[in-house]
Amino acid sequence: MNRQNIKYIGHFFLIVGIQVLVLNHININGLVNPYLYPLLIVLLPLNIRPYALLLIAFFTGITIDAFEHSYGMHASVLVLVAFLRPLLFKILNPKEQENDHLMDMYYHGTTWFVVYISTIVFLHHLVYFVVEKGNFSAYHYTLTKTIISAIFSVLCMMMYLLFASNKSSTKYN
């Protein structure tokens, strides 16, 4: 139980708390559904063991599902996103230095991180809204919902990271 794990558990409780108490109630026009918890998968270090990645994703998904009485929905989407994360890294090619700590992605550099987080969030929202709807009818509505919710989710995540990280601007750029 080193410091990294304890910090991650702290993030877990805080993010699940914010998601369940605040963000689950936000539903403007039926289109804006921000989700903060994909951040928990985004922040995991690069060289985490693959089975741990999938199990953490599953457990997080089930926890969020318990609050919405929708057992399995968030879990299935989050496990899929966790499975595709290594593939995404092969495409996006992060820099190789120091990848075994929690927030290193965030400290890599803003552009790369924004691209990375947007891809994961967009993928997650797309799959989740399609699974929630159950079929592919009304795909315009689902696609609009995905894009607008993804924008809001990324904004929420960046705000959370601003408050919850201790990135000092002199150490990294």
Next chain:
Amino acid sequence: MRYLFRFLSNNYFLFLFIFLELICIYLISNNNRYYNSGLVNASNEFTSRIYKTENNILKYFSLGRVNDSLINENIKLQQLLARNFIDHKMVLKSVIDTSNNELEQIYTLMQAKVINNTTDKAKNFIYLDKGSKDGIHKNMGVYNDKGIVGITIDVSHNYTVVMSVLNTDSRIGVKLTKDNYFGNLTWDTKSSRFATLSQIPNHVKVNKGDTIMTSGYSSFFPADIMVGTVDAWQEISGSNLLELKIKLSTDFGNLNYLYIVNHMQKNEIKALEQVVNEPAEH
């Protein structure tokens, strides 16, 4: 055999992923039959406790509005008391026979407060702050002064989960009040203020504004509880039925205190239904 194990352990990432997804698909597809199992109850108890704490903080913001609606409802109910009526027929009779007044209570009511509610998903659930220790069981109807709200599906010791009318699995027996034609009320996820009633034959003359009430044909709700009014209707092509769009009288965005109704003879009706539904043995 060894080759198989080596293949599995080399690709364990993929197989673990498939295994977890299968668990998730099992959970999703079994959602209907998953209610009231021990694990679900334990997690409901935990999540409801968090909602209750949140509600304890936030309920002060709606105190004024809730008080006003409760006072209005009290006035309506007070007016229904028997002492406020005079029976003209009794005055004209010379002999008044009151010896056969046997009133047996069939429905009992309990009250609970909503601690969490959603209206925007395909399957919406409502969490209440009373549970089995207060006498609530599964399959009880829930309504408020405006109209019906749902049916209890999961009860733990202190909390209850209600399947809202705004849920694709919800089916409630309702009727057209003026003609008594009945059908099942379902929800098509399009709007939180409208539901759908099918199974009305198309020769029935329906007008906009006709009231819809519970039929009393299921053991969840007593008859004549307000459900909504007819807003529009169309014929279902290829059958002789109408599909009615019902404007729900309940405001699902604004639920505070709800009544939970218990049908005292529910077990007897359920036993009878099971006998009828079993295949006949000759």
